[in-house]
Amino acid sequence: MNEFELIAEQRSDVGKGASRRLRRDGKLPGIVYGANKDASMIVFNHNEIMHQLEKEAFYSRVLTLKIGKTTQKVVLKDLQRHPFKRSVLHIDLQRIDEDQKLTMRVPLHFINEETCIGVKQDGGVISHLMSEVEIVCLPKDLPEFLDIDMSEVGINETLQLKDIKLPEGIEIYSLLHGGDDAQPIVSVHIPKVSAADEAAEAAEAAEEGVETTEGTEAAEAAGESTDSPAKDDTESQDSES
Structure with missing residues (x-):
C-alpha cells in the first residue's frame, strides 16, 4: 500500500x-x-x-x-x-485519532461485470446507481474502496445497500442513522430501445416498403409491355381477315 x-x-x-x-x-x-x-x-x-x-x-x-x-x-x-x-x-x-471512528466516503468498485449472469446469458445492461458510499470506521480499518460482485446478478435484478459485503469494522453511515437499507446501488435490466432507434427502424421499414412497391410496379409494367405486341398482332390478323 x-x-x-x-x-x-x-x-x-x-x-x-x-x-x-x-x-x-x-x-x-x-x-x-x-x-x-x-x-x-x-x-x-x-x-x-x-x-x-x-x-x-x-x-x-x-x-x-x-x-x-x-x-x-x-x-x-x-x-x-x-x-x-x-x-x-x-x-x-x-x-485523525487512532482510537476514534471517522466518517468517510469511499468509492464502489463493480467487479465481474463481464461475467454477470444477467449480461452474459440474457443480454442485459448494467446501470450504476451509486458510485460511492459513506462509511464509519476506525482509521486502521479504512478501506480504499468497496467491491461489489456482479457475477451472480440476473436480469431485472437490483443490488441494494444491504447487499454490500462490508469488511469487519466497517458500517454504513446512513444505516446507522435510520436510512433505507433497500436503497439501490446497481441494477441489470433489458436494454431500452431509444426513440432514435425506433425512428431509424421505422424509416428502414418504410424504405423497404417503397422498394417492394416499386418492384411490383416495375414487374407489372414489364408484363404489360410484353402483352402489347401480341395484342397488336391479333388485331392485325383480324383486320386482314
Missing part, C-alpha cells in the same frame, strides 16, 4: 486577498483541524496536490501531513475546485 505524504507550510496571512496572492504564486491555501487541537492555516504547492488528486486512493486513505519537522495523520475532508478551470482553490484536512 503506497503512502501519501503531503508537504505543507504554516501561513499567517489570511483572508481572500492573501489567498489570491498565494494562488498567483502557484500555492494552494488550506486548513487542518480536528483531534481536539486548534485549526492551523497551511499552504501547499498547488501542482503537487493536483498530481495526488489524480489517484483515486488519495480521497479515501489516511495521509501523512508534514509541516516542518512535525508529522501528523490526516484525511481529506473537502476540496473547493475552480468552477471551470482545472485547479483547486482550497483544501480541508482533518486530523
Whole structure:
C-alpha cells in the first residue's frame, strides 16, 4: 500500500486577498483541524496536490501531513475546485485519532461485470446507481474502496445497500442513522430501445416498403409491355381477315 505524504507550510496571512496572492504564486491555501487541537492555516504547492488528486486512493486513505519537522495523520475532508478551470482553490484536512471512528466516503468498485449472469446469458445492461458510499470506521480499518460482485446478478435484478459485503469494522453511515437499507446501488435490466432507434427502424421499414412497391410496379409494367405486341398482332390478323 503506497503512502501519501503531503508537504505543507504554516501561513499567517489570511483572508481572500492573501489567498489570491498565494494562488498567483502557484500555492494552494488550506486548513487542518480536528483531534481536539486548534485549526492551523497551511499552504501547499498547488501542482503537487493536483498530481495526488489524480489517484483515486488519495480521497479515501489516511495521509501523512508534514509541516516542518512535525508529522501528523490526516484525511481529506473537502476540496473547493475552480468552477471551470482545472485547479483547486482550497483544501480541508482533518486530523485523525487512532482510537476514534471517522466518517468517510469511499468509492464502489463493480467487479465481474463481464461475467454477470444477467449480461452474459440474457443480454442485459448494467446501470450504476451509486458510485460511492459513506462509511464509519476506525482509521486502521479504512478501506480504499468497496467491491461489489456482479457475477451472480440476473436480469431485472437490483443490488441494494444491504447487499454490500462490508469488511469487519466497517458500517454504513446512513444505516446507522435510520436510512433505507433497500436503497439501490446497481441494477441489470433489458436494454431500452431509444426513440432514435425506433425512428431509424421505422424509416428502414418504410424504405423497404417503397422498394417492394416499386418492384411490383416495375414487374407489372414489364408484363404489360410484353402483352402489347401480341395484342397488336391479333388485331392485325383480324383486320386482314
